[in-house]
Amino acid sequence: xxxxxxxxxxxxxxxxxxxxxxxxxxxxxxxxxxxxxxxxxxxxxxxxxxxxxxxxxxxxxxxxxxxxxxxxxxxxxxxxxxxxxxxxxxxxxxxxxxxxxxxxxxxxxxxxxxxxxxxxxxxxxxxxxxxxxxxxxxxxxxxxxxxxxxxxxxxxxxxxxxxxxxxxxxxxxxxxxxxxxxxxxxxxxxxxxxxxxxxxxxxxxxxxxxxxxxxxxxxxxxxxxxxxxxxxxxxxxxxxxxxxxxxxxxxxxxxxxxxxxxxxxxxxxxxxxxxxxxxxxxxxxxxxxxxxxxxxxxxxxxxxxxxxxxxxxxxxxxxxxxxxxxxxxxxxxxxxxxxxxxxxxxxxxxxxxxxxxxxxxxxxxxxxxxxxxxxxxxxxxxxxxxxxxxxxxxxxxxxxxxxxxxxxxxxxxxxxxxxxxxxxxxxxxxxxxxxxxxxxxxxxxxxxxxxxxxxxxxxxxxxxxxxxxxx
Amino acid sequence: xxxxxxxxxxxxxxxxxxxxxxxxxxxxxxxxxxxxxxxxxxxxxxxxxxxxxxxxxxxxxxxxxxxxxxxxxxxxxxxxxxxxxxxxxxxxxxxxxxxxxxxxxxxxxxxxxxxxxxxxxxxxxxxxxxxxxxxxxxxxxxxxxxxxxxxxxxxxxxxxxxxxxxxxxxxxxxxxxxxxxxxxxxxxxxxxxxxxxxxxxxxxxxxxxxxxxxxxxxxxxxxxxxxxxxxxxxxxxxxxxxxxxxxxxxxxxxxxxxxxxxxxxxxxxxxxxxxxxxxxxxxx
Amino acid sequence: xxxxxxxxxxxxxxxxxxxxxxxxxxxxxxxxxxxxxxxxxxxxxxxxxxxxxxxxxxxxxxxxxxxxxxxxxxxxxxxxxxxxxxxxxxxxxxxxxxxxxxxxxxxxxxxxxxxxxxxxxxxxxxxxxxxxxxxxxxxxxxxxxxxxxxxxxxxxxxxxxxxxxxxxxxxxxxxxxxxxxxxxxxxxxxxxxxxxxxxxxxxxxxxxxxxxxxxxxxxxxxxxxxxxxxxxxxxxxxxx
Numbered sequence: 001x002x003x004x005x006x007x008x009x010x011x012x013x014x015x016x017x018x019x020x021x022x023x024x025x026x027x028x029x030x031x032x033x034x035x036x037x038x039x040x041x042x043x044x045x046x047x048x049x050x051x052x053x054x055x056x057x058x059x060x061x062x063x064x065x066x067x068x069x070x071x072x073x074x075x076x077x078x079x080x081x082x083x084x085x086x087x088x089x090x091x092x093x094x095x096x097x098x099x100x101x102x103x104x105x106x107x108x109x110x111x112x113x114x115x116x117x118x119x120x121x122x123x124x125x126x127x128x129x130x131x132x133x134x135x136x137x138x139x140x141x142x143x144x145x146x147x148x149x150x151x152x153x154x155x156x157x158x159x160x161x162x163x164x165x166x167x168x169x170x171x172x173x174x175x176x177x178x179x180x181x182x183x184x185x186x187x188x189x190x191x192x193x194x195x196x197x198x199x200x201x202x203x204x205x206x207x208x209x210x211x212x213x214x215x216x217x218x219x220x221x222x223x224x225x226x227x228x229x230x231x232x233x234x235x236x237x238x239x240x241x242x243x244x245x246x247x248x249x250x251x252x253x254x255x256x257x258x259x260x261x262x263x264x265x266x267x268x269x270x271x272x273x274x275x276x277x278x279x280x281x282x283x284x285x286x287x288x289x290x291x292x293x294x295x296x297x298x299x300x301x302x303x304x305x306x307x308x309x310x311x312x313x314x315x316x317x318x319x320x321x322x323x324x325x326x327x328x329x330x331x332x333x334x335x336x337x338x339x340x341x342x343x344x345x346x347x348x349x350x351x352x353x354x355x356x357x358x359x360x361x362x363x364x365x366x367x368x369x370x371x372x373x374x375x376x377x378x379x380x381x382x383x384x385x386x387x388x389x390x391x392x393x394x395x396x397x398x399x400x401x402x403x404x405x406x407x408x409x410x411x412x413x414x415x416x417x418x419x420x421x422x423x424x425x426x427x428x429x430x431x432x433x434x435x436x437x438x439x440x441x442x443x444x445x446x447x448x449x450x451x452x453x454x455x456x457x458x459x460x461x462x463x464x465x466x467x468x469x470x471x
Numbered sequence: 472x473x474x475x476x477x478x479x480x481x482x483x484x485x486x487x488x489x490x491x492x493x494x495x496x497x498x499x500x501x502x503x504x505x506x507x508x509x510x511x512x513x514x515x516x517x518x519x520x521x522x523x524x525x526x527x528x529x530x531x532x533x534x535x536x537x538x539x540x541x542x543x544x545x546x547x548x549x550x551x552x553x554x555x556x557x558x559x560x561x562x563x564x565x566x567x568x569x570x571x572x573x574x575x576x577x578x579x580x581x582x583x584x585x586x587x588x589x590x591x592x593x594x595x596x597x598x599x600x601x602x603x604x605x606x607x608x609x610x611x612x613x614x615x616x617x618x619x620x621x622x623x624x625x626x627x628x629x630x631x632x633x634x635x636x637x638x639x640x641x642x643x644x645x646x647x648x649x650x651x652x653x654x655x656x657x658x659x660x661x662x663x664x665x666x667x668x669x670x671x672x673x674x675x676x677x678x679x680x681x682x683x684x685x686x687x688x689x690x691x692x693x694x695x696x697x698x699x700x701x702x703x704x705x706x707x708x709x710x711x712x713x714x715x716x717x718x719x720x721x722x723x724x725x726x727x728x729x730x731x732x733x734x735x736x737x738x739x740x741x742x743x744x745x746x747x748x749x750x751x752x753x754x755x
Numbered sequence: 756x757x758x759x760x761x762x763x764x765x766x767x768x769x770x771x772x773x774x775x776x777x778x779x780x781x782x783x784x785x786x787x788x789x790x791x792x793x794x795x796x797x798x799x800x801x802x803x804x805x806x807x808x809x810x811x812x813x814x815x816x817x818x819x820x821x822x823x824x825x826x827x828x829x830x831x832x833x834x835x836x837x838x839x840x841x842x843x844x845x846x847x848x849x850x851x852x853x854x855x856x857x858x859x860x861x862x863x864x865x866x867x868x869x870x871x872x873x874x875x876x877x878x879x880x881x882x883x884x885x886x887x888x889x890x891x892x893x894x895x896x897x898x899x900x901x902x903x904x905x906x907x908x909x910x911x912x913x914x915x916x917x918x919x920x921x922x923x924x925x926x927x928x929x930x931x932x933x934x935x936x937x938x939x940x941x942x943x944x945x946x947x948x949x950x951x952x953x954x955x956x957x958x959x960x961x962x963x964x965x966x967x968x969x970x971x972x973x974x975x976x977x978x979x980x981x982x983x984x985x986x987x988x989x990x991x992x993x994x995x
Contacts, residue, residue, distance in 0.1 A: 273561065274561070350598070352594055352596055352598040353598055353600065353601075354559075355556065355559070355592075355598070356594060356598040356599075356600065356661065356664075357600070357610070358556065358587065359554065359587060359592035359593075359594070359665070360587065360591065360592075360611040360614065360664065360665065360668055361583075361584045361585065361586075361587035361588040361611065361668060362584075362610075362611075362614050370600075370610070371600050374600075374601060374602065375600070375601045711831055714833070737834075738833050738834060739833075739834060739838065739971065740834065740970075740971025740972065741834050746834075747835055750833040750834050751760070751832070751833050751834050751835055751836045752760050752761050752765065752833075753759060753760050753761065754758070754761065
């Protein structure tokens with residue numbers, strides 16, 4: 001019962017909010033414009049430029065879009081205006097305070113007004129809050145009138161423009177195209193923003209730690225002093241051991257996933273009966289759906305001890321967390337990716353190519369080795385590189401199975417660590433935001449980004465260069 | 472009256488001579504054209520569906536046999552039976568007997584790889600492998616180990632390309648990719664590829680359907696030349712093409728051979744109403 | 756011809772070809788009948804009309820040939836259609852020749868219309884003309900009906916025309932020997948008889964073509980040949 005009333009009051013709130021009102025207005029306008037244009041469409045038929053649907057959509061969009069844009073801009077601008085007006089009014093009072101106290105004062109005023117918890121209260125704050133409340137009331141009127149005004153003006157103009165000659169179809173198309181462009185621009189800008197933030201934070205890191213040391217140093221030990229002059233303070237930030245660890249684990253993973261994935265793809269696409277294929281493919285896809293953390297504890301609790309046991313039984317010293325264990329399990333995790341991508345690529349080699357080879361008396365394996373694989377090679381290479389990217393970026397398994405020790409080694413039986421794992425450990429726990437330790441995470445992120453980007457570019461180039469020369 | 476009888480005698484003599492020549496010619500014809508491949512009561516099933524019904528057809532040596540008929544009539548199916556390309560399809564089942572020079576090609580003791588080396592195939596769409604022109608032609612010989620060394624292989628590649636009428640166009644760029652050639656050249660490359668395995672029979676499944684008329688004409692000219700050394704079976708949708716290139720024609724309809732005989736006879740005086748309707752465009 | 760062509764315009768063109776041949780045949784029949792009328796009545800005016808009518812037949816021939824060639828080029832006819840078009844060309848040229856022979860008779864009428872008129876002679880000529888015309892009519896019917904039996908009957912019937920021609924030949928020779936003044940007239944009449952005999956030959960050609968059109972092969976049996984005039988000599992000893 002409580003739920004139901006909450007739901008209805010929420011619905012009511014939405015309807016009487018400006019957004020609800022313009023939605024309602026748009027719907028109404030759609031209805032009336034449809035009625036109006038249907039009228040002359042029935043009369044003139046094909047001579048009318050646009051179908052009633054387009055006329056109605058045009059009017060509805062003319063109401064909704066300007067009003068919505070106004071609402072959006074208002075909700076961004078209004079708080080700024082409120083703040084600057086409060087600041088101007090209480091200029092004298094604020095000038096007597098420190099920077100920190102100033103922002104504290106403003107925060108408290110806003111908190112009091114909106115009914116949030118305030119950190120402290122004073123007469124001045126209460127007074128300012130009352131002033132802010134009156135401002136907000138005015139703002140509320142502006143919001144309502146602005147919204148409805150925009151909706152009414154544009155709606156009226158659009159509705160009046162509805163006539164048989166109105167090129168509503170073209171206009172609606174333009175509006176839709178513009179919306180799509182805006183969406184893609186948002187996606188691109190976000191990506192650029194993330195990359196830029198990586199770059200700038202990394203630059204700050206390189207002010208503290210020289211880039212040469214980061215790239216070419218031999219030792220990773222991310223310690224920074226909490227107090228100046230602390231004894232164990234000298235941390236070193238050399239990414240090489242991390243990269244080596246990443247490469248080692250990735251290499252082991254690809255050693256597992258590459259051949260097994262590719263061969264299972266070949267089996268599935270060229271040898272397996274349709275019935276077997278229809279079972280095996282979904283099973284592989286389920287394998288791809290297992291959360292990596294599950295693989296992680298599988299690696300840490302089952303595989304690592306197993307390897308350790310085997311190693312010790314033949315007299316090798318194996319650390320309980322080894323690159324081999326992490327690499328093996330990561331390889332298993334990537335098999336479905338490699339297999340599924342390669343399967344698609346191999347399947348896309350035209351049957352005509354295989355027929356041509358069979359027609360010359362080639363056997364199945366000859367055909368696959370000499371015709372299908374060469375034809376599918378670009379796709380397989382890009383599938384492999386994609387798998388490598390995935391392996392490099394993988395964190396969970398390594399955290400759990402390979403340990404945190406940044407050893408610069410190529411012995412797969414030792415514990416190693418990877419770039420991603422170190423990023424996690426750097427950012428776990430309380431950190432100062434501008435310490436070298438925290439910033440190092442950004443530098444590592446940037447490094448990782450550059451590596452995977454390079455791999456992707458290479459993959460793209462390979463695919464483009466050798467892309468389906470058949471057809 | 473003596474003159475008259477003399478004239479009469481001369482006429483009789485000429486007639487007798489002509490008759491003799493005629494019989495001699497027919498005898499020579501039948502002697503030269505031995506049966507290369509033969510299908511007896513061939514039935515093909517795709518799963519439950521029967522695609523061919525008791526097809527009987529002799530394919531004569533050193534001649535072009537064309538298989539015509541509307542889409543789905545079974546002509547391609549029959550063609551693919553001749554080198555067991557249907558084996559690739561799991562649900563396909565073939566009964567009856569198909570022989571190559573008297574040997575049953577569906578005999579379990581016969582190696583399908585060997586069969587396909589002897590019965591080459593050219594497909595509807597030119598399908599050169601994404602390899603160099605040289606490697607395309609050398610593909611079959613390499614698989615079957617036909618040549619002993621590199622020079623021999625070079626010679627075989629060259630002679631195959633020459634027989635396919637492609638050598639002069641590509642001799643300077645045999646190392647370039649076969650897929651860079653024009654459609655007609657690609658198809659001739661596929662024919663060269665088939666020739667390189669030294670087959671007895673070449674099967675062609677609508678070899679010109681993806682080509683322009685000029686390229687088609689070059690392929691047809693090539694088929695005519697190849698006839699001297701190979702037995703050719705061609706499936707075509709173009710009745711004009713069948714009429715142009717083949718010596719014998721078989722008309723398939725709904726999985727059966729309706730009529731089979733000399734191409735000239737089929738196209739000027741078909742004996743079956745269905746054949747007549749099909750080749751004159753009266754179907755339906 | 757159980758079904759029609761998928762392409763209707765092709766069907767229409769074939770029909771129009773048949774139609775034109777029927778018209779041309781009708782015109783030729785008329786022309787031969789008129790030519791003989793002109794001969795038997797010594798009607799110069801009718802003869803002139805016949806001569807000008809032959810142009811129409813020539814025009815038909817050109818027209819049909821043109822259409823046939825166009826159809827070969829555009830339709831690539833096969834089997835029955837191919838035979839029909841080829842046979843149309845051949846029949847047309849036979850009909851055109853028949854027309855020419857009729858015209859030739861008419862021209863002869865112009866040069867002999869003032870001469871004397873031996874009735875018995877014309878009697879033989881008339882029966883020959885009737886026979887030839889009947890054969891022409893039958894063969895055109897056999898074409899229109901695609902009737903091989905009728906065509907074969909025409910083909911065999913030519914012997915009869917040849918027989919009449921043989922006797923006419925003798926008769927005309929006799930007239931010429933009786934009275935050298937008859938030679939001019941009789942030579943013309945002899946040519947007219949020869950023309951009728953040739954018309955019979957063209958008719959058998961058409962019959963052969965009809966047979967080929969319908970069955971796809973030529974007539975197998977030996978054709979009975981009745982024209983023996985090439986072996987006939989004027990034997991003066993007979994007169995004695």
